[in-house]
Amino acid sequence: xxxxxxxxxxxxxxxxxxxxxxxxxxxxxxxxxxxxxxxxxxxxxxxxxxxxxxxxxxxxxxxxxxxxxxxxxxxxxxxxxxxxxxxxxxxxxxxxxxxxxxxxxxxxxxxxxxxxxxxxxxxxxxxxxxxxxxxxxxxxxxxxxxxxxxxxxxxxxxxxxxxxxxxxxxxxxxxxxxxxxxxxxxxxxxxxxxxxxxxxxxxxxxxxxxxxxxxxxxxxxxxxxxxxxxxxxxxxxxxxxxxxxxxxxxxxxxxxxxxxxxxxxxxxxxxxxxxxxxxxxxxxxxxxxxxxxxxxxxxxxxxxxxxxxxxxxxxxxxxxxxxxxxxxxxxxxxxxxxxxxxxxxxxxxxxxxxxxxxxxxxxxxxxxxxxxxxxxxxxxxxxxxxxxxxxxxxxxxxxxxxxxxxxxxxxxxxxxxxxx
Amino acid sequence: xxxxxxxxxxxxxxxxxxxxxxxxxxxxxxxxxxxxxxxxxxxxxxxxxxxxxxxxxxxxxxxxxxxxxxxxxxxxxxxxxxxxxxxxxxxxxxxxxxxxxxxxxxxxxxxxxxxxxxxxxxxxxxxxxxxxxxxxxxxxxxxxxxxxxxxxxxxxxxxxxxxxxxxxxxxxxxxxxxxxxxxxxxxxxxxxxxxxxxxxxxxxxxxxxxxxxxxxxxxxxxxxxxxxxxxxxxxxxxxxxxxxxxxxxxxxxxxxxxxxxxxxxxxxxxxxxxxxxxxxxxxxxxxxxxxxxxxxxxxxxxxxxxxxxxxxx
Numbered sequence: 046x047x048x049x050x051x052x053x054x055x056x057x058x059x060x061x062x063x064x065x066x067x068x069x070x071x072x073x074x075x076x077x078x079x080x081x082x083x084x085x086x087x088x089x090x091x092x093x094x095x096x097x098x099x100x101x102x103x104x105x106x107x108x109x110x111x112x113x114x115x116x117x118x119x120x121x122x123x124x125x126x127x128x129x130x131x132x133x134x135x136x137x138x139x140x141x142x143x144x145x146x147x148x149x150x151x152x153x154x155x156x157x158x159x160x161x162x163x164x165x166x167x168x169x170x171x172x173x174x175x176x177x178x179x180x181x182x183x184x185x186x187x188x189x190x191x192x193x194x195x196x197x198x199x200x201x202x203x204x205x206x207x208x209x210x211x212x213x214x215x216x217x218x219x220x221x222x223x224x225x226x227x228x229x230x231x232x233x234x235x236x237x238x239x240x241x242x243x244x245x246x247x248x249x250x251x252x253x254x255x256x257x258x259x260x261x262x263x264x265x266x267x268x269x270x271x272x273x274x275x276x277x278x279x280x281x282x283x284x285x286x287x288x289x290x291x292x293x294x295x296x297x298x299x300x301x302x303x304x305x306x307x308x309x310x311x312x313x314x315x316x317x318x319x320x321x322x323x324x325x326x327x328x329x330x331x332x333x334x335x336x337x338x339x340x341x342x343x344x345x346x347x348x349x350x351x352x353x354x355x356x357x358x359x360x361x362x363x364x365x366x367x368x369x370x371x372x373x374x375x376x377x378x379x380x381x382x383x384x385x386x387x388x389x390x391x392x393x394x395x396x397x398x399x400x401x402x403x404x405x406x407x408x409x410x411x412x413x414x415x416x417x418x419x420x421x422x423x424x425x426x427x428x429x430x431x432x433x434x435x436x437x438x439x440x441x442x443x444x445x446x447x448x449x450x451x452x453x454x455x456x457x458x459x460x461x462x463x464x465x
Numbered sequence: 466x467x468x469x470x471x472x473x474x475x476x477x478x479x480x481x482x483x484x485x486x487x488x489x490x491x492x493x494x495x496x497x498x499x500x501x502x503x504x505x506x507x508x509x510x511x512x513x514x515x516x517x518x519x520x521x522x523x524x525x526x527x528x529x530x531x532x533x534x535x536x537x538x539x540x541x542x543x544x545x546x547x548x549x550x551x552x553x554x555x556x557x558x559x560x561x562x563x564x565x566x567x568x569x570x571x572x573x574x575x576x577x578x579x580x581x582x583x584x585x586x587x588x589x590x591x592x593x594x595x596x597x598x599x600x601x602x603x604x605x606x607x608x609x610x611x612x613x614x615x616x617x618x619x620x621x622x623x624x625x626x627x628x629x630x631x632x633x634x635x636x637x638x639x640x641x642x643x644x645x646x647x648x649x650x651x652x653x654x655x656x657x658x659x660x661x662x663x664x665x666x667x668x669x670x671x672x673x674x675x676x677x678x679x680x681x682x683x684x685x686x687x688x689x690x691x692x693x694x695x696x697x698x699x700x701x702x703x704x705x706x707x708x709x710x711x712x713x714x715x716x717x718x719x720x721x722x723x724x725x726x727x728x729x730x731x732x733x734x735x736x737x738x739x740x741x742x743x744x745x746x747x748x749x750x751x752x753x754x755x756x757x758x759x760x761x762x763x764x765x766x767x768x769x770x771x772x773x774x775x776x777x778x
Contacts, residue, residue, distance in 0.1 A: 089680075089681040089684050091579060092579035092580055095579065231752050257720075257751060257752070258749075258752045259720075259751075259752060259754065259755070260752070260753075260754065260755035260756065262685070263685075263755040264754070264755055265479070265482075265676055265685060265686065266475065266478075266479040266482075266676075266713075266716075266717070268475040268479075268606075268717075269471075269472060269475050269476070269716075269717045269718075269720035269721060269754075270720055271600075272468070272471045272472065272475065272600070272720075272721065273720060273721055275599070275600055276467070276468065276721075289581075289677055289679065289681070289685070292581060292677050293676060293677065296675075296676075296677075300593075300601065300603040300605075300606070301600045301601050301602075301603075302593060302600065302601030303600070314580075315580045316578075316579075316580025316581040316582075316679070317581070319580070319581065319582065319583040320581040320582065320583055320584075320585070320677055320678075320679075322583065322585055434583075435583070436583070
């Protein structure tokens, strides 16, 4: 009995070994392009990270459905950075060691700052083995400013684009009022939003009557902050807050019976409308896609995304998918070198690529590697076709801006050392 | 005056909410010596129970039932988990509850998803109690404060004025002697843990509707309730009340103070010099609002390690 077992075992091992030899031989002939998502996939901030993951997966699947790259499918690897800077640094190393040549990351500008520096340094030390950082959502200005480098593209809007769009549209629509309050989180993103609000005040003719930077995701009770807004008699609150910091702020304002409008950047995060309910009614958001205003093409994208990922694209998903579409266009124009990808060539191809989205064309600005993309400013309303979050509310567009209109100027600190 | 009154009101109610959550923790911590890291998980469970029940029964019954369910959960945890590791000491109990808090959070995500739920204050309670300086004051905030005060009175009277209270206190102070006198000490421990969990559950069920019910709500309060318990003194109910109010009021008042060290130096005529230094000098008190409780804890630990009203030195 024993000997029979071991014979069986041995033949099984032989089979496995020969199979793996075959597989290894196959990989030598056509090395597939490997890309990696390094995101927060577990823990308290996982909800956003998981959305990035599904958007990246959707985008890569789409490229693969059209033939992938160099005759093979692109392999998508996933790494959990557990929400922290240290974890992200660790996982970027792991991803590169596993052969990933493109790294996607988006949640938190703090993490983005670490990832972009890690990759910049790795590329300096390893010429010929460059890695590309696709920033899918870290929106702090410095990432395309003082920290910009050749191997980084930001395919999401940034603080200036988003907040500029929402203020401008509210102004045009007559909803901004004269007195604006800036309420933001105390880190790079919130500070950038505050700066944008202050910078735009002269040209758009409003007064910033108060500004507050508060701790991030630590405050349960926003009523003291609402009292502050009330004390200066503001008409409008412009905020870059996300998640609980946005929900609690809006609810506290509503409970106090405060007659202010909110101009936000991230109101379309899933769960927000469900939780806020009618409290969100009449507030504004700047986002980069809207199912309401993009006709059949947008609807087709929305329905296809829902079929594959289980929900309509919102929040960080649309620009991630579109940005990967842009990457797909660039990949078409990059030939392999001995079966391998040359990332420097890919960067140059990305700079030239354009991609058609339901809202209009998107492209990369060569000077700072910031994507130029159209923006939509919407009002939360019941008069919509697509109801979100299981409520009777949705986002009704009030202004659509072309990529040129929405763009923010290149920052003075931007200096990209080119490798042509 | 307006600023003072509104901050006083807001801070008091927030402090009372903190007391609701930390009352159970201080009982368990002080009386059983169990460092219960899963305490705010019961707060979260209470909110989710109430949210689920609300679809079938009305608001108040679902709050009461959620409280009972959270207490039941606490009893199960004490009887079948904590009791087994009790003899291995504090470290094991701490690790057990720490792990438990993760499991509860993941279970919640599994059943309810990663996003905030639509648990809201019912329309019938969504109105303003009175107007103060042109601002509405929501009646629900007053209700939360009232429930918290009621809870404090009830638990305080239970412990200090009834036979049950005497047995509980003796079982905790001299467990062997109480046992020798014929009292069932394990049952007392189970009861204390169950009541502690139920109090947290009640707080969650009530506050979950007003703030947000999401899978991170345990984490959001997790640290601050430990601060309350340490500042107030381990096991002291009155201490927890005092500490909650201090923390609630100080963070509420701090928000409105837009002063920095620069202004302090300006008072002595060195304002421009301080302005030139920048950095820490320009940090406003208002942006430190959520950090003040931790600074307070540090001072208390240095000056009076047993807490404001703690007994053990």
